[in-house]
Amino acid sequence: MAQRNMADVLMKAAREKAGRPPASSKEKEKEKEKKEKERKEENCITADGASENGAAKSELVTVDNFEAELLKNKMDFDPNKAAFWKKGEQVPFIFLARALDLISNTTKRLAITEIICNVFRTVIATTPEDLLAVVYLAANKIAPAHEGVELGIGDAAIIKTLAEAYGRKEDQIKSQLKAMGDLGLVAKASRSTQRLMFKPPPLTCVKVLETFRVIAKEAGNQSMDKKRGRMKGLLVAATDCEPLYVVRLLQSKLRIGLQEATVMVALAQAAVLSEQPRVPASKLPERLELAAQTMKSVYSILPVFDKIVPILLSEGIEKLSKLCTFTPGVPVGPMLAKPTKGVSEVLDKFQDLEFTCEYKYDGERAQIHYLEDGTVEIYSRNAERNTVKFPDIVAAVSRYKKPEVSSFVLDCEVVAYDPEKEKILPFQVLSTRARKGVILSDIKVKVCIFAFDLLYINGRNLLNEQLIVRREELYTSFTEVKGEFLFATATNTREVDEMQKFLDAAINDCCEGLIVKTLKTDATYEPAKRSNNWLKLKKDYMDSVGDSLDLVPVGGYLGRGKRTGVYGAFLLACYDEDSETYQSICKIGTGFSEVVLEERSASLRQHVLEKPPPYYRYGETLGVDVWFEPVEVWEVKAADLSISPVHKAANGLVDPVKGISLRFPRLLRLREDKTPEQATSAAQVAELYRAQKITHTARDGDSDED
Ligand SMILES: Nc1ncnc2c1ncn2[C@@H]1O[C@H](COP(=O)(O)OP(=O)(O)OP(=O)(O)O)[C@@H](O)[C@H]1O
Numbered sequence: 001m002a003q004r005n006m007a008d009v010l011m012k013a014a015r016e017k018a019g020r021p022p023a024s025s026k027e028k029e030k031e032k033e034k035k036e037k038e039r040k041e042e043n044c045i046t047a048d049g050a051s052e053n054g055a056a057k058s059e060l061v062t063v064d065n066f067e068a069e070l071l072k073n074k075m076d077f078d079p080n081k082a083a084f085w086k087k088g089e090q091v092p093f094i095f096l097a098r099a100l101d102l103i104s105n106t107t108k109r110l111a112i113t114e115i116i117c118n119v120f121r122t123v124i125a126t127t128p129e130d131l132l133a134v135v136y137l138a139a140n141k142i143a144p145a146h147e148g149v150e151l152g153i154g155d156a157a158i159i160k161t162l163a164e165a166y167g168r169k170e171d172q173i174k175s176q177l178k179a180m181g182d183l184g185l186v187a188k189a190s191r192s193t194q195r196l197m198f199k200p201p202p203l204t205c206v207k208v209l210e211t212f213r214v215i216a217k218e219a220g221n222q223s224m225d226k227k228r229g230r231m232k233g234l235l236v237a238a239t240d241c242e243p244l245y246v247v248r249l250l251q252s253k254l255r256i257g258l259q260e261a262t263v264m265v266a267l268a269q270a271a272v273l274s275e276q277p278r279v280p281a282s283k284l285p286e287r288l289e290l291a292a293q294t295m296k297s298v299y300s301i302l303p304v305f306d307k308i309v310p311i312l313l314s315e316g317i318e319k320l321s322k323l324c325t326f327t328p329g330v331p332v333g334p335m336l337a338k339p340t341k342g343v344s345e346v347l348d349k350f351q352d353l354e355f356t357c358e359y360k361y362d363g364e365r366a367q368i369h370y371l372e373d374g375t376v377e378i379y380s381r382n383a384e385r386n387t388v389k390f391p392d393i394v395a396a397v398s399r400y401k402k403p404e405v406s407s408f409v410l411d412c413e414v415v416a417y418d419p420e421k422e423k424i425l426p427f428q429v430l431s432t433r434a435r436k437g438v439i440l441s442d443i444k445v446k447v448c449i450f451a452f453d454l455l456y457i458n459g460r461n462l463l464n465e466q467l468i469v470r471r472e473e474l475y476t477s478f479t480e481v482k483g484e485f486l487f488a489t490a491t492n493t494r495e496v497d498e499m500q501k502f503l504d505a506a507i508n509d510c511c512e513g514l515i516v517k518t519l520k521t522d523a524t525y526e527p528a529k530r531s532n533n534w535l536k537l538k539k540d541y542m543d544s545v546g547d548s549l550d551l552v553p554v555g556g557y558l559g560r561g562k563r564t565g566v567y568g569a570f571l572l573a574c575y576d577e578d579s580e581t582y583q584s585i586c587k588i589g590t591g592f593s594e595v596v597l598e599e600r601s602a603s604l605r606q607h608v609l610e611k612p613p614p615y616y617r618y619g620e621t622l623g624v625d626v627w628f629e630p631v632e633v634w635e636v637k638a639a640d641l642s643i644s645p646v647h648k649a650a651n652g653l654v655d656p657v658k659g660i661s662l663r664f665p666r667l668l669r670l671r672e673d674k675t676p677e678q679a680t681s682a683a684q685v686a687e688l689y690r691a692q693k694i695t696h697t698a699r700d701g702d703s704d705e706d
């Protein structure tokens with residue numbers, strides 16, 4: 001009975017998602033029967049697969065069974081009941097695919113975490129050696145981000161492969177894509193029309209990941225044909241909802257609201273819940289919380305599943321921090337700063353602490369790694385490998401270090417620079433440099449490195465040292481080279497007047513403002529954290545919002561008049577890390593040059609969705625014409641923030657029901673170094689709102705301009 005109900009719930013949810021009306025009871029019965037029949041067939045496939053491997057199943061576990069188990073809460077969940085394969089056998093891909101399907105039926109983060117945590121627990125209990133592959137697939141990755149290994153499969157290639165794999169015409173697939181709006185769904189629908197004479201063995205998680213990696217590495221002559229051949233192999237072997245997830249994983253977008261942060265938390269929790277002897281219930285909440293924190297901090301220092309997962313399995317979560325340490329060659333998440341609105345606020349926050357003020361350069365964050373063997377790697381703010389963009393730095397960096405330095409990790413800002421005039425050039429100049437395939441002799445835009453931190457030197461990890469120590473090491477390990485490599489200009493004054501003067505000097509020298517940092521206490525390097533110990537002070541923002549915001553265009557309004565053919569305005573959203581939703585914050589139509597508007601329109605047009613995804617929050621009255629996938633990040637400046645009944649940003653954080661909106665937003669630039677999930681968070685929006693320190697009651701109400 002319970003199983004039936006579960007199936008009903010899932011079906012209802014699936015219908016709602018697909019925007020279909022509820023079925024009549026007769027229709028319902030029919031559909032149930034059909035579904036039941038399909039499921040039985042799938043089960044047989046599973047059983048076939050098992051017997052092919054020589055391990056006949058004694059008991060056939062129905063698919064409903066394991067799904068119902070996966071939906072249980074962590075206290076009632078039994079990994080042995082969820083597993084329908086034998087201990088030590090490779091984890092079937094259908095297990096993960098069905099779990100992802102369950103996840104797609106809910107938008108609740110806790111429910112999602114629980115399902116994926118149950119998946120990990122099942123794998124740990126049966127086939128721990130497959131955990132790494134399952135984690136990679138759940139995180140929708142094939143390699144650590146910094147290695148830059150990408151599948152790079154476009155829709156056209158997938159369409160062609162689908163046609164080959166399922167004996168269909170490309171045109172058919174294209175028109176179906178138009179109707180369904182998602183190649184994954186098209187793949188799923190295509191499969192059911194095809195009956196195979198010889199069934200390939202069932203897919204396993206390990207096989208799928210391995211194939212993805214082979215596809216990514218395929219290079220050279222006819223590599224595209226080879227890639228398609230591999231994809232076809234996967235699709236032909238895929239059953240049930242597997243084609244859907246094979247395709248979405250290939251596209252690197254799962255679109256089910258399962259994000260990396262959730263995967264990390266779930267993995268940590270799964271480790272605790274798999275411990276033997278079991279953790280007593282009274283201690284569990286505390287242990288789970290601690291485990292999640294440990295995982296997050298370990299991942300910020302060593303974002304490499306291949307290192308984390310084996311240690312997690314063999315040593316447990318408690319030893320993870322000690323055994324997964326900072327390794328040159330692997331980027332740590334850069335430490336981030338909090339906005340402030342003036343010298344007095346800085347003094348307020350750093351009352352009894354010693355601090356230093358540094359120029360805030362407006363270029364591109366760079367973490368430069370220099371390994372013992374002389375290898376140089378440069379990582380972006382996003383911890384992505386950016387080395388190919390700066391061959392000039394790679395070639396020159398060994399000249400800046402003192403001879404006795406054999407390895408280092410340097411934190412710095414790379415800024416466009418005019419060496420003749422000895423002048424910093426605006427960010428816009430830097431952004432004209434190509435991102436890939438840069439050849440040393442072709443470089444026109446010269447850059448200067450402004451170094452402000454040292455995280456590692458000669459085999460010594462400095463992350464836990466105070467800034468004063470790190471900076472001393474920086475000054476003694478490197479030599480400044482005019483126009484190429486300079487230390488960030490700094491002063492240790494704490495006199496209001498002098499700070500103000502220093503700020504003015506920074507602006508005069510083409511900087512954005514200051515970054516003020518604690519020096520001797522509470523001054524360790526905090527990877528990937530927006531720390532209270534680094535405060536940014538931007539001149540521009542003293543009389544508007546304390547900082548710019550980085551927002552995601554989620555909707556568009558069709559342009560009229562002069563803007564016919566492009567979008568006339570956009571709906572922007574911030575990202576709420578807790579609920580993993582994008583929350584609308586304002587409409588924007590200002591700050592675009594014609595060229596920029598055309599570029600942005602053309603780019604977003606490729607990401608139009610049929611309907612807003614379940615993880616978008618917005619007021620119904622906003623009347624959006626088209627919805628976009630969350631793909632871009634725009635830096636936006638605004639006059640101030642106000643409470644809004646229409647927008648949903650930071651909803652519940654400042655006002656129980658209303659959200660926050662931006663007044664007079666202007667586009668500053670496209671942020672190519674941030675992913676949509678790194679957009680300004682709801683919590684940051686709430687913080688900026690509170691920092692305004694003005695009474696908003698007089699202004700409450702919808703404050704959209706445009
Ligand atoms: N002296 C400095 N110390 C630290 N960071 C500096 C310094 N000079 C320039 N920066 C740059 O300033 C950035 C922080 O401020 P900025 O407002 O540019 O942040 P952002 O990249 O917009 O990110 P967010 O708004 O999410 O903090 C750093 O990431 C770094 O790139």
Ligand SMILES: [Mg+2]
Binds near residue numbers: 361362363
């Ligand atoms: Mg910046």
Ligand SMILES: [Mg+2]
Binds near residue numbers: 547
């Ligand atoms: Mg910013």
